[in-house]
Amino acid sequence: MHLSVSCGIPLIAPCRSSVKLPPPSPGIFYGRAREIDHIIDLVLHKSPARVAILGPGGIGKTSIALTVLHHPDIQTIYTHRRFFVSCETVTTADGVVLELLTTFGLIHDPQQGILPQQVLLNHLQSLPGGILCLDNLETLWDVETRATEHLLTTLASFSQLTLLVTTRGSRRPMHVAWTRPFLAPIMPLSLDAALQTWDAICEVHNEYSIKLVHAVDCLPLAVTLLANLAESESSKMLWERWEHDKLEVLHTQDSDNRLSNIEFSIELSFRGPKLKDDVQTVQCLSIICMLPQGLHESRISLFADAYSQVLPKFRSSIALLQGLCLVYSSDDGFVRVLSPMRHYIQAHHPLPDHLLSQLANIYCDISLAVH
Structure with missing residues (x-):
């Protein structure tokens, strides 16, 4: 796909349908005031803002984006020119162009003799202003990296268009001048915000609710699913099931929906091309998941040397995992994983015996060195 802004092509008025409105903002939404204020400040004071909302799956990136689009200040400025496009089921840049045409209420008529891309560019040239969010961009970006970055660069070239994207991971697409200060990757909720979320669903919480929220590291999606389950069974019973079944507790009838x-x-993070066939990186993640506190950054070299024969890419694997937000660096210097990820890996990608034996040897050596 090639998009270029052309001044020599006349603006042909496209056929129109109704403009698609953004989905509603989430009804239950706590603990993200800092992130919302950060984005709103960029949009209001550093126009035209280009903002990437980053983080792992289930952290609430889409909820943040929708809350921004429905913020009173944003509604006042952009009124009906607030646009939202989900890239979740789109795997080509050309497909996103068609989704954008639908969102803008444009109908491509091949008889007019221009491509869908040019219809889009003509419309954007005439747009007096607007804010556009491309949600779940990683679905497209992983498959068509260059085409996706070219599309973003083209969209960012329109000075009257504010651009938001949400994507799994901690890295922003290249070739776009993302507005500073950058929004940091989204982290789990505070305990207070997680319990507010719980109470909004279940009315009250108790000691078992707190245990459950802690058990999933306050990951918003997991907290929401647990709280919904607690509407039909006691938190105590739910905690007992969690202790026995872990993530199995969170299975719902809608098994192919990332939001349930x-x-x-x-x-979904393991289906993308970056991890799909990368056995070494998955095994590196399995090792980290075996460490209750995580892997201290000062010991990465020790582990890399110990596993050099079987996992020669150990260091680059950790960098890749950090880029995908499957692990994170804590303030105390550890590379850690969130609880739901740990339980998933231990259930679906258990550490092979030979790597587990090597891990035991590493800690024996550490213990001997200490004493």
């Missing part, structure tokens, strides 16, 4: 199945949401 935590395992499916996690699995």
Whole structure:
């Protein structure tokens, strides 16, 4: 796909349908005031803002984007020119162009003799202003990296268009001048915000609710699913099931929906081309998941040397996992994984015996060195 802004092509008025409105903002939404204020400040004071909302699956990136689109200040400025396009089921840049045409209320008529891309560009040239969110961009970006970045660069070339994207991971697409200060990758909720979410669904929480929220590291999707389950069974019974079944507790009837199945949401990260056939990186993640506190950054070289024969890409694997937001660096210097990810890996990608034996040897050596 090639998009270029052309001044020599006349603006042909396209056929029109109704403009698609953004989905509603989430009804239950707590603990993200800092992130919302950050984005709103960029949009209001650093126009035209280009903002990437980053983080792991289930962290609430889409909820943040929709809350921004429905924020009173944004509604006042952009009124009906607030646009939202989900890339979740789109795997080509050309497909996104067609989704954009639908969102803008444009109908491509081949008899007019221009391509869909040019219809889009003509419309954007005449647009007096607007804010556009491309949601779940990683679905497209993983498959067509160059075409996706070219599309983003083209969209960002329109100075009257504010651009938001949400994507799994901690890296922003290249070739776009993302507005500073960057929004940091989204982290789990605070305990207070997680319990507010719980109470909005279940009315009240108790000691078992707190245990459950802690058990999933306050990941918003997991907290929401647990709280919904607690409407029909006691938190105590739910906690007992969690202790025995872990993520199995969160299985729902809608098994192929990332918003109602935590395992499916996690699995999406392993289906992309960056991890699909990368056995070494998955095994590196399995090693980290075996460490209750995570892997201290000062010991990465020790582990890389110990596993050099079987996992020669150990260091680059950790960098890739960090880029995909499957692990994160804590303030105390550890590379850690969130609880739902740990349970998923231990259930679906258990550490092979030979790597487990090597891990035991590493800690024996560490213990001997200490004493």
